[in-house]
Amino acid sequence: MSEELYDLRKVIDELKQEPGEYHETDVEVDPNAELSGVYRYIGAGGTVERPTAVGPSMMFNNIKGFPGDRIYIGSMASRKRVGKILHHDYQTLGRFLKNSVDNPVAPVVVSEKDAPVQEVIHKATDADFDIRKILPAATNTEYDAGPYITVGLVLGSNPDKSMSDVTIHRMVLEDKDTLGMYIMPGGRHIGHFQKEFEKLNKPMPITINIGLDPAITIGATFEPPTTPLGYDELNVAGALRQQAVQLVAAKTVDEKAIARSEYVIEAEIMPNQTMQEDINTNTGKAMPEFPGYDGDANPAVNVVKVKAITHRKNPIFQTMIGPSEEHVSMAGIPTEASILELVDKAIPGKVTNVYNSPAGGGKLMTIMQIHKDDEADEGLQRQAAILALSAFKELKTVILVDDDVDIFDMNDVMWTLNTRFQGDKDIMVLPGMRNHPLDPSERPEYDPKSIRFRGMSSKTILDGTVPFDMKDQFERAKFKEVKDWQKYLD
Incomplete structure (x- = not known):
């Protein structure tokens, strides 16, 4: 067979050429809890118990009880690494x-x-x-x-x-x-x-x-x-x-x-x-x-x-580790694609990008980047959020931000919720809807008024977009564009 055919081995060979994306060890590891315990610190990320990190994928070559076998973990535990694997910009x-x-x-x-x-x-x-x-x-x-x-x-x-x-x-x-x-x-x-x-x-x-x-x-x-x-x-x-x-x-x-x-x-x-x-x-x-x-x-x-x-x-x-960022890559990126497919048809040009972040495990939360051209676009951002929630029942929280916000930077997202958001007018709560049964808060004991059966949830839209007629009051501080800034790091 041609060596150009893609499989896991070809992907690993490519990652070996990328600094910081692959590491292997010959130190013996027990597959019973120890291997995941080790990788939890090195590269799991996601919703794994802290401390954790985004680090290299790892090959364990010495598995206790399985001489000659090897275990690989973390190939998808970084969105940037997934971008490299697929030869595409991780942001799109x-x-x-x-x-x-x-x-x-x-x-x-x-x-x-x-x-x-x-x-x-x-x-x-x-x-x-x-x-x-x-x-x-x-x-x-x-x-x-x-x-x-x-x-x-x-x-x-x-x-x-x-x-x-x-x-x-x-x-x-x-x-x-x-x-x-x-x-x-x-x-x-x-x-x-x-x-x-x-x-x-x-x-x-x-x-x-x-x-x-x-x-x-x-x-x-x-x-x-x-x-x-x-x-x-x-x-x-x-x-x-x-x-x-x-x-x-x-x-x-x-x-x-x-x-x-x-x-x-x-x-x-x-x-x-x-x-x-x-x-x-x-x-x-x-x-x-x-x-x-x-x-x-x-x-x-x-x-x-x-x-x-x-x-x-x-x-x-x-x-993989169940709550690691690998799950975010596997579940979140296809959900982003599905949301874009839906909103591009219903309100074309208004949702510029979507990110299902690790905070929601790739399924429970999405951040939608919104573009408004004129006053007729005001309100479409909430339409987009409702479209996503209605089509993808496992979504629980939608955060809406303007197109000057980096949706892949949670500090930037939280900044917009602190400076372009008022809780009494910018939160929409939709009670009594269906969601994912693995969310432990979705049980009648937690909220007997709106959760009748396990797996039901209130869904929340946080609208952090600036009203179109107030855009000039929310312009970010403008810094000089320096094209050759990297020379100062040489």
Whole structure:
């Protein structure tokens, strides 16, 4: 195969050429809580417990209990690094992804000889088969329900194979051939397909693809209405790279796998079967989720039976910390693209950029940069916020700022809320709406008046834009433009 084909290894080779973006270590690390504990300090960022930092991605070459295996973490734990990976300005990644959705490049199927992920094959019928010994899956904390697959892309189809798609779910290793998979109700295409199989009382064949080019992972996290049912999000990765994602027929299930993955788990989601997520620990906890809190163990996750594991020679197991900035990149940038798609159609030219910041885990908060040309534009900023909230139910807070504000600098955003904002007139609260069930404040005990059932929320719009007729009273201090300022640093 051509060395120009993109996969995780090519991305790592490129990051090695960028100062500060990649580091590897041969010091032994325990995948049980220690690895995440180490990376928490070095490069996790996001909503991880402080102290944390934005730092290099890391390869751990010496994994306790898994001689010869290695774990990679942090490829997407910096927006600037994602920009380098995708060869695009990090500040306009939302528009880049939006354009990729609109100009899809479909995946292609290749033969086994062109699929490095099938270099090594372990079948569940083998006497010594045990996923817990083959997969060096990490636990984020000492309280997790078990080792989790956190960056595993689930590929599946509907029963008649007329539609296929990919999504990411949390999956815990339960025993030697069983995973527990949490499929959040509503919105995810894999969940829709699985319900169709369940009605037929048939197991749903899937592949779980681990160790991927981040273009595939990020492209796979779109949701309706941007990518409606029937839209295969592997098309987005193809467009981002201008190179079709390569698929290969799985060995033991009737489904495709991503040919240049590091690992593929071939499995079936069992119909009408569930199990306790923390059956092995009984801690009541699943794993840390993107809002920064430990997710509650689900009493009834889907049962996934593993049929085989295939992998490359000397494979790289990819993982992430649940609340780290990797989640912001995976979930936030596609949401930015989706918001831009919506507002560009409804009120073109008025929303210049959008940022889903780490403070909201990529899902709960968006900052919208607004441009007003004349007095007729006054009020459109709030229309834009309501559009975003209505289309993307997981958004909880929208902050509106003018186009002289750097939306990627939270000091600048908070500055506008301190100098262009009055709480009694610039806050809009929309109670009793639907949101993400992982936000622990969204429970009836917190606010019995507006939260009837868990997962409901009040949504808030903070309008920090200057009224158009007062713009001349809010001009920032103007400094001299110095073109060659960098010479003073030489």
